[in-house]
Amino acid sequence: MRILFVLSEFPSYSETFIANQINDLIDHGNEVTIFSSGIGKTIDSSLFNRNDLYSRLVPAHQSVGLVSRLRRRFLKLFLGNRAYQNKDLLTMSESIDVVHCHFGDNALLFHEVYLKYGWFNKSKKICTFHGYDILPSSVAILTDTYKPLFDSFDGFTYNTPYMKGIIDCFPIQPRKMHALPVGFDADFLKNYLRRNPNTYAHGDCLHLIYCGRLTYFKGCLMLPDIAEKLIAANVQNFMIHIVGAGDQEHELRGKIDAQGLARHFTLYGALNQEKVFELMSSAHLFILPGLEEPKTARAETQGLVIQEAQFLKLPVLVSDAGGAKYGLMDGETGYVLPKGDVVAFVEKIKWFLDNPDEIYSFSEKSHIFARENYNSAVLGKRLLAIYTGDL
Structure with missing residues (x-):
């Protein structure tokens, strides 16, 4: 053909x-x-x-x-x-x-x-x-x-x-x-599968990763608020890795600095896929707190990066805005949370911290789900x- x-x-x-x-x-x-x-x-x-x-x-x-x-x-x-x-x-x-x-x-x-x-x-x-x-x-x-x-x-x-x-x-x-x-x-992506299971132990630094354009409907400006509430809940040992560029990058950097959160964030800018997947393979959780644009009602329609993260054995945390919620098994490979609800995201992150074995359990199911449905x-x-x- x-x-x-x-x-x-x-x-x-x-x-x-x-x-x-x-x-x-x-x-x-x-x-x-x-x-x-x-x-x-x-x-x-x-x-x-x-x-x-x-x-x-x-x-x-x-x-x-x-x-x-x-x-x-x-x-x-x-x-x-x-x-x-x-x-x-x-x-x-x-x-x-x-x-x-x-x-x-x-x-x-x-x-x-x-x-x-x-x-x-x-x-x-x-x-x-x-x-x-x-x-x-x-x-x-x-x-x-x-x-x-x-x-x-x-x-x-x-x-x-x-x-x-x-x-x-x-x-x-x-x-x-x-x-x-x-x-x-999948043949390309499997080169970046972690050699060891995605495990987390009490006391380790929890690594979360966000990959996407730094723009409103991706929810990137919620990340400093999530970090601030984690600290208020006495969670100190975590890092949020942000990959991407966009119209809200300057505002995001300013918000991180203004809230005194620089030590909990690393911003990489736009990276090629190889580097993105290398970072993913060393993280514990993937987060994309999407929103709906007020004027256009635009939201994430699928977000392939959510499935790529699952293939790389990351439990995912996404919002119910748009179509992202259809790309995971809620409660088994990740969680779908109310859009704009900072507290809900913080509570789920804390839940994984309190139940570290679940990170491994979710990650194994995530890989199988993504491999069978999005290859x-x-x-x-x-x-x-x-x-x-x-x-």
């Missing part, structure tokens, strides 16, 4: 799940071409070097220089969306079996530039929504904006029941809807069934 992936940027650290998906399809004998609007910085990782993914990239525009940009503007003025058509892509359009667009805005752009002119008319079209492309507050507007997709695409995938609840507001035929979480490459090799079979119409 010949498959075209339509992306906004490739490669991208924040979208390694797409590389996992592509690698699995290639491993199963499919031919994949990557069509990307933007080219990111080269990532030296086995996830991208495997199957030589960079050689499969067809950028939307070969040049991004000033002259090229001015030329495209001039052509668009007189030729409309046809000015953005890529000749290499047009050449292969008749031989593509499946066009898979990640994110609704990419799918819409691809429709406006290619599909509305009859290109790829023999291909099956699939669109995967992820989060920012279907904000709950914008459903009414997006229903009109995305109408061409509802009419011309053959299938839509969503990663959690939370996202399905949003998509159900759109006039999409139920037969076109397919549940498909994003997954990880790309498992999810890839479902994706192929969506492509072929067997689902």
Whole structure:
């Protein structure tokens, strides 16, 4: 099967799940071409070097220089969306079996530039929504904006029941809807499994880790408050490791300093996956206290890092905002806690401290749960069934 992936940027650290998906399809004998609007910085990782993914990239525009940009503007003025058509892509359009667009805005752009002119008319079209492309507050507007997709695409995938609840507001035929979480490459991730069981003994320093963008709906600003209440509860020997960057980084650092908590925090900024997983493999608990944005109602839709943490044998603590709650077994591989409830997070952390054997018990179940449900090799079979119409 010949498959075209339509992306906004490739490669991208924040979208390694797409590389996992592509690698699995290639491993199963499919031919994949990557069509990307933007080219990111080269990532030296086995996830991208495997199957030589960079050689499969067809950028939307070969040049991004000033002259090229001015030329495209001039052509668009007189030729409309046809000015953005890529000749290499047009050449292969008749031989593509499946066009898979990640994110609704990419799918819409691809429709406006290619599909509305009859290109790829023999291909099956699939669109995967992820989060920012279907904000709950914008459903009414997006229903009109995305109408061409509802009419011309053959299938839509969503990663959690939370996202399905949003998509159900759109006039999409139920037969076109397919549940498909994003997954990880278990063969890659197993290289970072801790050599010893995830155990904790009274008196040890408890290591918690947060991995994600430092932005409102991830709940990163709750972390200093959680630390402060742990100290007030006479818990002193702990460290919170924060991996990520974002618009709230400055505020977060200021809050940590203002509350005198610097000795309990290490902020690493953005790291590559290898370093992230190395840090995870030496931690005891994973924490992501997500929230819901007041204006947009945006929340975490899945949070693959939650499943990656479980595969690496970390019990996880997440909030009930959005779809994160669907990616664990509450009470067995972690806990789902009320969003914004600092006390609830503190109480669960203390519970693990008071019951150290549970860290080991939860971690073993976490690994099995993630391995059986979020491995790309498992999810890839479902994706192929969506492509072929067997689902």
